[in-house]
Amino acid sequence: MAKLGFLGLGIMGYPMAQHLIGSDHEVALWSHTRSKAEELAATGNAKACATPREVAENAEYIFCCVGDSAMSREVALGPDGLIQGIQKGAVVADCSTIAPDVSVAIGEEFAAKGAFFLDAPCTGSTGGARGGTLTFMIGGDQAAFERAKPYFELMGKLFYYCGGPGMGLNAKLTQNLVLSNIMAAFNEGIVLSTKAGLSPELVLDILNNSAAKSGLIAFKAPYIFARNFETNFSTKWMHKDIGMALDSGKRLGVPLPITGLTHQMFQAAISKGLADDDFCSTIKVLEDLAGVEVKKS
DSSP states (O other): OOEEEEEOOSTTHHHHHHHHHTTTSEEEEEOSSHHHHHHHHTTTTEEEOSSHHHHHHTOSEEEEOOSSHHHHHHHHHSTTSGGGTOOTTOEEEEOSOOOHHHHHHHHHHHHTTTOEEEEOOEESHHHHHHHTOEEEEEESOHHHHHHHHHHHTTTEEEEEEEESTTHHHHHHHHHHHHHHHHHHHHHHHHHHHHHHTOOHHHHHHHHHTSTTOOHHHHHHHHHHHTTOOOOSSBHHHHHHHHHHHHHHHHHHTOOOHHHHHHHHHHHHHHHTTOTTSBGGGGHHHHHHHHTOOOOOO
């Protein structure tokens, strides 16, 4: 029986932690919202901890899923952070999508304590988190990942070891760059065709049977047509990830002109009040400009 830890019980972290609790291992939990940790701990062999430090004192393999770089740094290195109670040889896997350089810097602090820090962002949205079918992209010490892999496998099905520190995050930012630009392109195309008088369902069928077929659009379009923008992955978090991709492009000398425009369109959606809606709600910006609504015909 292993001693596991999980920090961050949001819409992704909560179901991920549930899979750990559903195993035969002990699980130490922490959340900014204490009641979430207590509620989840009551469902199995788990304890709610008052601080990240307490999690580190009670776990050998620790997973974290928080919103941004600042949150990750605070949970890892803050006054009551993981590093204050980390055990030598412990493995911390940060499943958040944060800036690669921030992750590398955090990892250096843990290495100085004799512990291992993996960047391990995941994809699959809330459905993958609930179903235990997430895909993980891992950067950091490969041997540490192999030790932790049996516990990753409680939450996911596909694992890509991408290289040294920060490489998992570079892979994840590339994925979200592509996803966000596909979403922006679909928004333009489907608003154009709807304004012209075409049925959205017809256009989607054409796209799904052409070289323009996209798994993302096949999944998201029915939600748009039903005007259901319940959050699987919010506009504000995708906007954050696009911004980090742009930062990486600047640092590496890679121009990202299309992504820059997509970033601004997502900002327009946030300014419109759509920050917490699913990122497919960004279509509303163009709908307002065009004076048309894309919905079931």
